[in-house]
Amino acid sequence: MSTRDTENERIALLQGTLDLLILRTLLFGKEHGQGIARAIQALSGNELLVDHGSLYPALQRLEAKGLVTAEWGTSGNNRKARYYTLTPAGKKQLISETRQWERIVAAVARVLAAENPSG
């Protein structure tokens, strides 16, 4: 009924990245799912398209891990929405993951930019 075991390996990277981006969007205050998706899209200059099918399970996961909390609230235009807030653990996680991300980016960049060692 599912392909979780095999798929897990494939989405691991994406998942981690999406989690990081979600945490980052929540840094300045609470936001609902649609807002988070909009924010990621907007902040990435529309380069990153958020798959809604992954966004909500990701939020679910973050909530389960205690990195965000959620509560129902009312949006600016009077719609009911579920708002997510960063917890202290979530902030810590954001910092450490951001650092790791920077290291990866730097490392990958170094590799890509390197002269061909043999040539």
Added chain:
Amino acid sequence: MWFRKRRDSDFDAEIESHILLEADRLVAEGMPPAEAEAAARRAFGNLTIAREKFFEGQRWLWFHQLGQDLRYGFRSLRKAPAFTAVVILTIALGVGANTGVFSLVDAVLLRALPVENPQELVFLETAGTAGPSGPPSYPGFSRLRDETTSFSGMAAFASDELRIEIDGRLEQVMGQATSGNYFQVLGLKPRLGRLMDAEDEKLAPAITVISERYWRRRFGEDPGVIGKSISIGRKTFTIVGVTPAEFFGLQPGSPVDITFPIDKNGELVKNSETLWLHGIIARLKPGASADAAQAEADSIYRSFMSTSRFPTDLIAKHWRHLQLLSAARGMDGLRRRFSKPLYALTGIAGLVQLLAIANVANLLLARGISRGREFAIRLAAGAGRTRIVRQLLTETLLLFCLGAVPGALLAGWGVRLIESLFRQGRRPITIEAGLNWRVLAFALVVTFLAGLISGLLPAWRAFRTDPERAIREGQERMSESRGSAMLAHGLVAFQVGLSLVLLVGAVAFVKTLASLRDVDLGFRTEEALTMSLRLPEGYTHAGPSIAVWNQALESVRRLPGVRAAALSIFTPLSGRDRGGLVRVRGYEPATTEDATIHFNHVSEGYFEVLGMSLLRGRLFTDRDAEGTTRVALINESAARKFFGDRDPIGESLEFRRTGGNITYRIVGVVRDTKHMNLREPSKRFAFLPLRQPRDVEQRVTLIVAPRTPNGEMKLLRPVRNGILSVDPRILISDVITIRSQVDSTLLTERLLSGLSSAFGLLAMVLASIGLYGVLSYRIGRQRLSIGIQMALGASPSFVAFNVLRQSGVVIVIGLIAGLPFAMVAARMADTMFWGVKASDPLIYIASAGLLAIVGIASAYLPARRAASIDPATALRHG
């Protein structure tokens, strides 16, 4: 956490709000509202996938999948009814055997007394070089109770079968006389009314307490029972209370019906030399050390015994010191008698369980391999490996739960059967081995563990399934791996080995029972009914008692259906016995023991009705009565002991007796008979005429032989009427045939031989099913290669022979591996055997031979199927 943290509807609401927010944004950007929502929905993507992922993120998924696995399991089990039936039967056998045996072990060996802090309770008993021999007499108990300081309470009790009268009706009950503080020492609360206390020892008024069991059986739980009176002897006691339901007394197996205070001024208590108490129970003070308490009690006891009039050699042998014994589980008579047989049964049940596990594992493996393709497809379709393993384990546990239910029923039925076996005989043993929470917990744990163990192997194999290969190559090739064949054959060999151990035990126990049945008892066991007759109060002199017995005997002998009848105090193998000290001219006893002889009072006709043969001299006649010379018969053992080669006839036998010795003249010698036990050699016996008694007896045993074969039970009513016509107050009880009396002494042997052979045969059947299953399955898989073999010229008989040869190898390996274990097991049980030894090669040869024959027979059908494979069809269709 099993329940879901968040409800589906909440998640749906969140997604709905997302879409509306997105639509709002699109409208704000200038899109017409009607299009905006549809566009937002499109942009969100597949709603179902989002929901599904949310759903899987929930922890209760586990539970949901379990439900799925169970449903799937049920379906796949229904598709293979033969497999399911065999597995469920196997499991039922394993779980049933273990639950049944455990409930017996629990009832007989483990259960603590249902009293307050049972671990603080101790029995005080005397012991000497010959081992323990009961508690000190009442005066000894009084001193111990008054002078010890280590105990918070000490109570004495003595039980006996009593003739009582309620509402003018006579009956026999198990009665117990106790010191007044008995129930306080135990810390029991009444079920109804009140229990006794120390004041009641004054017998003013005389009160009694009945057991809940007796209240239920005799009075139908009528609360009006309080205030009713019971006559015991010439005293009348008033019922004041009922003891709690779970309390049966301190002797497991013999529940007490009524309890009343010891009469401190009664005959028995006054006589300081009579060691008549049944037991002394005491409660250690909290924190008191058992060793210190024992030392204290022992020194008081020794000072008490220093004034005893018993011969010092007897004291050293039986009553030298006092010791404390844990009373947490009650008196240990039943435990001593049954611990070994029960341990043997536990071992047997454990082996049966191992065998059941091996059998189920093997069947599951075979099935798992044939389901290889199914798993491969599921894997390829994206199912996780863990999911498949879980599916398999769930199925196995489902099977075990399905098997455990008939298993528990089987156990319940078997235990009831065994309970009724225990209740037979002159001394019925009442055990309450029914289901309780401990037994149920045990059954659950056994079921679960067995399910896990037998499910692991198949699950492990499924875990290693490579979907690509499985699908590409198909199940045929997969199954041909050498590993799986080895494993299946190994499991069959393991089962054969276990069966050998069980069969050797069964053969030895069956042989034991058969040998004991062949033991020369010295008397006839056919067609005789015995019953106990007890005189009412008032017959304190020999004359009137003898007159009543004479009349009773005559009235019975006059009945048309009666061939012969006789009276005696007890009969052989009834569990009753009497001994006395004798003086014989020309024999110098070295010890007191040497001067003892067992004796019985019997009427004329006793030896004839029991078929005991006379070796020399003459038997008793009705002229051996008051006024003529007192005569006696002795048995061979007594003649040998006291007279050696001399002729005992005409010699005299002088019984030592308080109140004057009494001398009998020996007129004959009879053959030895077994008396207490079939395994022990015969004892020295003297037979004295009932009409020339050594002392007055209130209770005799009537032995009646019918004229027609098997007519003994039909005699019961006329015999009863005949006896009651002499005196309606005579109490008739303990009606039992001589044959069942002998049978009841073989209780443990019957139990062991019955259960071990049932389990042994079932084990053999299981092993054959295992072999049959593995062979059938393998031959099915090897159709193609067998077809090729035959196409290349192999004859059908060669193919069949090959199959048989393979199974022969497996069986022989199993037998060789099982043999040392069988020998060790037999050696452990050696003391329970009789007429056969653990070292007897015959029991191994017989068992191994039987197993080999049955094994080859179960390989015969698959072998024939292999031989009948048509090469053309096999090659064409694979």
